[in-house]
Amino acid sequence: MQTASTLDVLRTALAALRKGGATVGLVPTMGALHEGHLTLVRRAREVCDHVVASIFVNPTQFGEGEDLDSYPRQLAEDAAMLEAEGVALLWAPGVEAMYPEGFATSISVKGVSEGLCGAARPGHFDGVATVVAKLFNQVMPDRAFFGEKDYQQLAVIRTMARDLDLTRPHADAIIGVPTVREADGLAMSSRNRYLSPEQRAAAATLPAAMRETVAGIEAGEPVAPALAALEKRLEAAGFDRPDYVALADAASLAPLDALGTAPARLLVAARIGGTRLIDNMAVSPRPA
Structure with missing residues (x-):
């Protein structure tokens, strides 16, 4: 090389x-x-x-x-x-x-x-x-x-x-x-090395809670309560209040208050300790 x-x-x-x-x-x-x-x-x-x-x-x-x-x-x-x-x-x-x-x-x-x-x-x-x-x-x-x-x-x-x-x-x-993840689901990031062992264990809450939120929205759960519950779960795990917890159109990233017939994305950014973590997951649209 x-x-x-x-x-x-x-x-x-x-x-x-x-x-x-x-x-x-x-x-x-x-x-x-x-x-x-x-x-x-x-x-x-x-x-x-x-x-x-x-x-x-x-x-x-x-x-x-x-x-x-x-x-x-x-x-x-x-x-x-x-x-x-x-x-x-x-x-x-x-x-x-x-x-x-x-x-x-x-x-x-x-x-x-x-x-x-x-x-x-x-x-x-x-x-x-x-x-x-x-x-x-x-x-x-x-x-x-x-x-x-x-x-x-x-x-x-x-x-x-x-x-x-x-x-x-x-x-x-x-x-x-596609995002590459650790065994517990946390998205790989150069900033993960900033996390203490305790913070690293708590950080696994982020992908786990996001997966559950995606499943709930795809099953018909209203978007606003689902996002609010995700935010509360992250704070309970030790994250600061997230910079954002959002459902957005997968192409334009325009915010969505309801799941439509176009692909969507759940996106989150939140700090734990001094480390800012971001993640996102696909959300399947409603059948046309």
Whole structure:
């Protein structure tokens, strides 16, 4: 596996990978890799000739008081994991390569970015959209792979690609990969390592309560009482009051007060101790 930290090296390496018309898949990450990231790599290897992974802790998507400084950085360990999975090229730029002096551009995706985490973390998705657009322009992948755990992020990136007429990748070539979970159901996340043993045990309440809420809504339980009960159960388990507990249209992320005939998504963000956890699950629609 080759590692590039400058654009010149990246472009030379990509040109070599693309010889003969070979396809390239991109797996963007912020490092601190776990099985969820490696699942993205494996999916990319299934459908692309070569996989490029990026590691960049993007400062523009962190808000004031968030964990930018403490976010885990372990480049050597991450690189070894990627090489073992058959990644051809690691793009690991520094901040100065991504945001050179005088950088003055930001991408804002309206609508789909404005509720949920967008409301709880102002400016977060502007930072996400901007850095992902840069990664797409730098790598020009045929396909790009993102985890569905960050479901709103996936929706923002697809909308950006559609609205800006991106061709590499185009919106349909942005692949969402199902959430990878621990044995007790907790969604894998680089931030799970922040949890104390007691918090980690309590955190398993989140996916368990969400599954029960999904089943209740699909069975016809009114949405508002179901969401309120989920929120109370999380607080009883030791979570702070959630940033949000919402049922939303799976495509637009518009909030729903009743289950309709289109696919829906249950989405939750809540803190336990100092750690903010997010999760989401599909909710089957009513028969048409």
